[in-house]
Amino acid sequence: MPVQVTNIALPDAGKILNLYMKIGFVVHFFDFRNDVRKVIDIISQQHQVVLFVRKEDLQQIKSFVNDRIEVRMADENLPTSQNLILNNLFRFLGKLPESIQNYYLMEVFKISLNPAPVQKKARFWLDLSMKLPRIMTYDYYLNHLQYKGATPIDDIDEFICFTDISDSYLLARLIRERKKVKIYVYSWDHPCKQVKYSNQVDYLVWNEGIREDMIKLQHIHPERIQITGASQFAYVDQFLSIPEASLSKPFSFPYIYFGCAIGAPEIATDEIKVIRLLSQAMQKHLPDVRLVVRPYPVMKDWSIYESLKELPNVILDDKFRSKDLSVQEDFIMEKFIKIHFAEAFIHLGTTLGFEACFTETPSIIIDFEYFQQDKSLLSIKNFVHQYQNDKYLLLKEYPNVVHSEKELKELFQGLLPDKTRYLAYNKAVRDTTPLKKFEQFASQLIYN
Known part of the structure; x- marks a missing residue:
């Protein structure tokens, strides 16, 4: 239920x-x-x-x-001279939030939505601005x-x-x-x-x-x-009001649901690598369970996910996108139904991982130790360790935070026999935000 x-x-x-x-x-x-x-x-x-x-x-x-x-x-x-000067001053000197890496990752994502020639120029100016004193409120x-x-x-x-x-x-x-x-x-x-x-x-x-x-x-x-x-x-609340008897299983087989979270192409490729690693581990430890992958809705080019279709135990859940960025309400409810019937929901730090905590499906966040090897500002480590993830989701006292392939193996071996040990984490997260x-x-x- x-x-x-x-x-x-x-x-x-x-x-x-x-x-x-x-x-x-x-x-x-x-x-x-x-x-x-x-x-x-x-x-x-x-x-x-x-x-x-x-x-x-x-x-x-x-x-x-x-x-x-x-x-x-x-x-x-x-369009006055004063405004032109002021806009450029704020662009380069505007005060940043204390969580600077979050700002940088978001700006890189926004730049990635532009044509390639525009991206190169915009990245140059962004990187330059990061070296300047950001003092203008x-x-x-x-x-x-x-x-x-x-x-x-x-x-x-x-x-x-x-x-x-x-x-x-x-x-x-x-x-x-x-x-x-x-x-x-x-x-x-x-x-x-x-x-x-x-x-x-x-x-x-x-x-x-x-x-x-x-x-x-x-x-x-x-x-x-x-x-x-x-x-x-409020959509979560709407879903929870649906009687259990009226919910239909979206798939005829057991599955784990993975929600993609990264919009910047440079590090979205690292997310694809994690999905491949999960697929391999599941073939070994959960051979009868499939991995259903939901693309990041606002990723501009979904072709980055195409290679996942080659994996024998992976299904790409990519039918919910429309001609614009809107998602039909039926698809929103379908998203929660897929989470509800999954053996687990796995992610790298996304709002959907937060939403999954309102269900009885264990919400699992991946924070592999090897992520720490990338010291650049634009890295999967910095994505996973964004401020909001560190504060609300990376609760290390719970087994839902997976740091290694060894812990991933333990997760997959213990998940089907007993999910309950992973549900205390769900409660701790959802209790922060009453519906x-x-x-x-x-x-x-x-x-x-």
């Missing part, structure tokens, strides 16, 4: 939903963030909703929204940024943004005109790897641990941060 996680009740949530407001959401990555679209749709049933979007995202975002939601183009970008940048003042905003009661901030010009205007602004920190790793955090707005985060991360890594004032829960984990239903989260997003 799926683990039953008690939701936190929101006092008088129904009552406060009756307070009508006009709410502006500053959105991006709208195709990829199914949960954000669902939350905004729920809020639009009780309030008037306006989406503020960049010009380049306008048509795509319009295709995702219902008739109740208004879409406005944010038009604040002002985001608040200094915002306070000196010039903007058009052309976007209609006077009718909006409050604004809600999502990390990473997509429009600093609009945010600068909202702050200077003293608008009510809240920023939802969308993911557990965002405080570790992003640079656009201001002490002039309020923040909403998943849990107490991430509140601590905001204070430690981004130096946000504690009174600026409130806890709302995780919007994307919320979409309606509960939507209410807290507005009224917190």
Whole structure:
């Protein structure tokens, strides 16, 4: 049976939903963030909703929204000499989070999404910037940024943004005109790897641990941060409410589910090597169990996974990708069903490994000792040992953290006879973030 996680009740949530407001959401990555679209749709049933979007995202975002939601183009970008200088200064001197390696890995991943000639130039400038004194705060940048003042905003009661901030010009205007602004920190790793955090707005985060991360890594004032829960984990809650009897096994054979986590091609090849090693070990110690591999959804080129199809005990689970980055809700539930029926979920440090902890399927993270041999900033060691993984997932007191092929052998030999010794880890991880239903989260997003 799926683990039953008690939701936190929101006092008088129904009552406060009756307070009508006009709410502006500053959105991006709208195709990829199914949960954000669902939350905004729920809020639009009780309030008037306006989406503020960049010009380049306008048509795509319009295709995702219902008739109740208004879409406005944010038009604040002002091409002045001062802004040009300021943008370049922040690019090269902008203050980094304390977890610098997280920032670097994310920037390399973003660069990898560009054509090859652009990548080479961008990597040069990134590597140069890493050697410079990063002393300019985001608040200094915002306070000196010039903007058009052309976007209609006077009718909006409050604004809600999502990390990473997509429009600093609009945010600068909202702050200077003293608008009510809240920023939802969308993911557990965002405080570790992003640079656009201001002490002039309020923040909403998943849990107490991430509140601590905001204070430690981004130096946000504690009174600026409130806890709302995780919007994307509302899908976990939705899955756990499905009766066990109505769940169908996705495969007719026993399997271990591996969730790919790496988007930067240079180190994604190292992840492929780990998968091959797992495949070989399973052939030896779990010959009747298959390895089902889920590609990293936002990896630009999935051809990197093609060679895995040659392995006799590996199945590539690659049918969930669409023409954009969106994933149908049925596929989201299917993902949890595959985790639920797996003998184990294995990964190198991913949100899916966190989500797996809400099930009775052991969540296993690989941290092989040989990873330590690579001393470069862009390495599989630094990927696995990102700040959020070290804090929330690499809990060394549990057998779920595998350091060697010997421990991997012990895992495979002990997994089928008795999974229970691996479930204390699941509980320790999931207890950090109580689940919320979409309606509960939507209410807290507005009224917190």
